[in-house]
Amino acid sequence: MTIYSQISANRQKTYLIFALFIALLTGFFYLIGLYYGDGNGYLVLGLVISTVTTFFSYFYSDKLVLMSVGAVPANKRDHFDLYTATENMAMAAGLPMPKVYVINDPAPNAFATGRDPKHAVVCATTGLLSMMDRGELEGVVAHEVSHIKNFDILVMTITSVLVGTISLVADWILRSLWWGGRRDSSDRDSGRNPLTLILLLLALIIAPLTATLIQLAISRKREYLADASAALLTRRPVALASALEKISGYPRPMRSANTATAHMFISNPLRKHTKGDWFAGLFSTHPPVAERIRILRSL
Amino acid sequence: MVTSYPSYTKNMSTGIVIIGAAVVVGLFLISTYNTLVVLRTRIKEALSGIDVQLKRRADLIPNLVETVKGYAKHEKEVFENVTKARSSLMSAGSLSEKAEADNMLTGALKSLFAVAEAYPELKANTNFQDLQRQLEDTEDKVSYSRQFYNSNVLELNTKVQMFPSNLVAMLFAFKEEPFFEASEEERKKVDVKF
Numbered sequence: 001m002t003i004y005s006q007i008s009a010n011r012q013k014t015y016l017i018f019a020l021f022i023a024l025l026t027g028f029f030y031l032i033g034l035y036y037g038d039g040n041g042y043l044v045l046g047l048v049i050s051t052v053t054t055f056f057s058y059f060y061s062d063k064l065v066l067m068s069v070g071a072v073p074a075n076k077r078d079h080f081d082l083y084t085a086t087e088n089m090a091m092a093a094g095l096p097m098p099k100v101y102v103i104n105d106p107a108p109n110a111f112a113t114g115r116d117p118k119h120a121v122v123c124a125t126t127g128l129l130s131m132m133d134r135g136e137l138e139g140v141v142a143h144e145v146s147h148i149k150n151f152d153i154l155v156m157t158i159t160s161v162l163v164g165t166i167s168l169v170a171d172w173i174l175r176s177l178w179w180g181g182r183r184d185s186s187d188r189d190s191g192r193n194p195l196t197l198i199l200l201l202l203a204l205i206i207a208p209l210t211a212t213l214i215q216l217a218i219s220r221k222r223e224y225l226a227d228a229s230a231a232l233l234t235r236r237p238v239a240l241a242s243a244l245e246k247i248s249g250y251p252r253p254m255r256s257a258n259t260a261t262a263h264m265f266i267s268n269p270l271r272k273h274t275k276g277d278w279f280a281g282l283f284s285t286h287p288p289v290a291e292r293i294r295i296l297r298s299l
Numbered sequence: 300m301v302t303s304y305p306s307y308t309k310n311m312s313t314g315i316v317i318i319g320a321a322v323v324v325g326l327f328l329i330s331t332y333n334t335l336v337v338l339r340t341r342i343k344e345a346l347s348g349i350d351v352q353l354k355r356r357a358d359l360i361p362n363l364v365e366t367v368k369g370y371a372k373h374e375k376e377v378f379e380n381v382t383k384a385r386s387s388l389m390s391a392g393s394l395s396e397k398a399e400a401d402n403m404l405t406g407a408l409k410s411l412f413a414v415a416e417a418y419p420e421l422k423a424n425t426n427f428q429d430l431q432r433q434l435e436d437t438e439d440k441v442s443y444s445r446q447f448y449n450s451n452v453l454e455l456n457t458k459v460q461m462f463p464s465n466l467v468a469m470l471f472a473f474k475e476e477p478f479f480e481a482s483e484e485e486r487k488k489v490d491v492k493f
Binding site for chain 1: 341345348432436439440443444446447451
C-alpha cells in the first residue's frame with residue numbers, strides 16, 4: 001500500500017514544483033517589466049514562457065538530462081550484465097523494461113530518469129560496469145528501478161530541468177541588466193525605479209538559491225527509501241552496501257555531471273565532502289553514504 | 300416542506316444515516332472488489348511471465364546438449380538426465396509440476412556444467428560460454444519472475460483471508476492462489492541425486 005501513497009505524493013510534489021516554477025519565473029518577468037515600465041506585458045510573457053517550459057519539461061526532460069550527461073543507448077550484446085540486470089529487476093518489480101543507457105565515464109555512478117514506468121531510463125557509467133560484480137550491479141540497478149516504480153524519477157528529472165532553467169534565466173537577466181544598464185544609462189533613465197532594480201537583483205540572487213534548496217529537500221530522504229526497496233527486490237542488501245562503498249570510495253568526480261543533475265545519481269557525482277563539515281552537509285544532495293551502508297548491512 | 304413536520308425530520312435523519320451507511324458499504328465493496336481483480340490479473344500476468352522464461356530456458360537446452368556432446372561423448376547419463384528434465388518441464392501442466400520439473404532441470408544442469416569442468420577445450424568454446432551465460436541469465440529471470448508472482452499471491456491470499464476483505468472475496472468467489480516454489484526437501488533431493 002505504501003508504494004501507492006509514495007506515487008501520489010510524488011505526483012502532488014510535481015504539480016507543486018510546476019506551480020512554484022511558474023510563479024517564480026512569472027514573478028521574475030514582472031519585476032523586469034516593472035523596471036522597464038511595462039509590468040503587465042512582461043507578466044503575460046513570463047506566464048507563457050514558464051507554462052510552455054513546464055509542458056516541455058514534462059515530456060522531454062528525460063531526453064534533455066540524457067543529452068546533458070552524454071549518455072548513449074546500451075544493447076544486450078555489448079552491455080550484457082547491465083542489460084540483463086535491468087531486465088531482471090524490472091521483472092522482479094513488475095515493471096515494463098526500461099530503456100538502458102551508458103555514460104562513458106570512469107567514475108562509477110548510475111541514475112534513472114523518465115516521467116513514468118512506461119517512459120523510463122536506467123543509465124550507468126562505464127566505470128560502474130567495470131568495477132561492480134554481478135550482485136553489486138543488480139543492487140544498484142534495483143535501487144534505480146525502485147526510483148522508477150514510485151515515480152521519484154518524475155520529480156527528480158523535472159526538478160533538474162526546471163532548476164537548470166531558473167539558474168539559466170537568472171544568469172541571463174543579470175548579464176543583460178549589467179550590459180544593457182550601462183549602454184542605456186545616458187538617454188533613457190526616466191521610468192526606471194532604483195527600488196525595483198534592487199528588488200530585481202535580490203530576486204535574481206534568491207531564486208536560484210530557492211531552486212537549489214528545493215532540489216536538496218526532495219532528494220535526500222528518497223535515497224534511503226530506494227535502498228530499502230532495492231534490498232527487497234534483490235534480497236541481498238549487502239551487495240548494494242558494498243556497491244555503495246566502491247562508488248563512494250572512488251576518488252574523482254564525474255566529468256559529465258553538474259549541479260542541476262547531481263541529485264539524480266545514486267551517489268553524489270560531484271566533489272566529495274570532508275567528514276564532519278556541517279555546512280557541506282546542509283547543502284549535500286545525498287544522505288551520508290556511511291549511514292546508508294550501515295542501514296543496509298543491518299537489514 | 301418536509302422539515303416543518305417533526306416526525307418527518309426524525310424519519311429523514313434516520314434515512315440519511317441509512318443511506319450514508321449504504322454508501323460507505325458500497326464504496327468499500329467496489330474498492331475491495333477492484334483491488335482483488337487487479338491482483339488476480341497481475342498474478343495471471345506474472346504466471347505467463349514465468350512460463351515465457353521457462354520456455355526460453357527449455358529452448359536453450361538442445362543446443363547446449365549438442366555442444367557438450369561434441370567434446371564429452373561418454374557422459375551419457377548426464378545428457379539423459381538433462382533431456383528428461385527438459386521434457387518433463389515442457390509437459391508440466393500444474394504449477395507444482397512446473398516448479399518440480401524446473402528444480403530437476405536446475406540440478407541436472409548443475410551436474411552437466413560440473414562435467415564440463417573436466418573438458419578444457421569445451422570450456423574454451425565461445426558457443427558454450429555464451430550458452431552457459433544465457434542459461435544462467437534465464438535461471439535468474441525465472442527466480443525473479445517467480446518472486447514477483449509470489450509477492451502478488453501473498454497479497455491476494457492475505458486479502459482473501461483477512462476481515463473484512465474476506466467477505467468480498469467470498470461473495471465474488473476469489474480463492475487463494477498457490478505459491479510457486481518447491482519445498483526445501485524437494486530441492487535437497489535434487490541436489491543429492493547428482
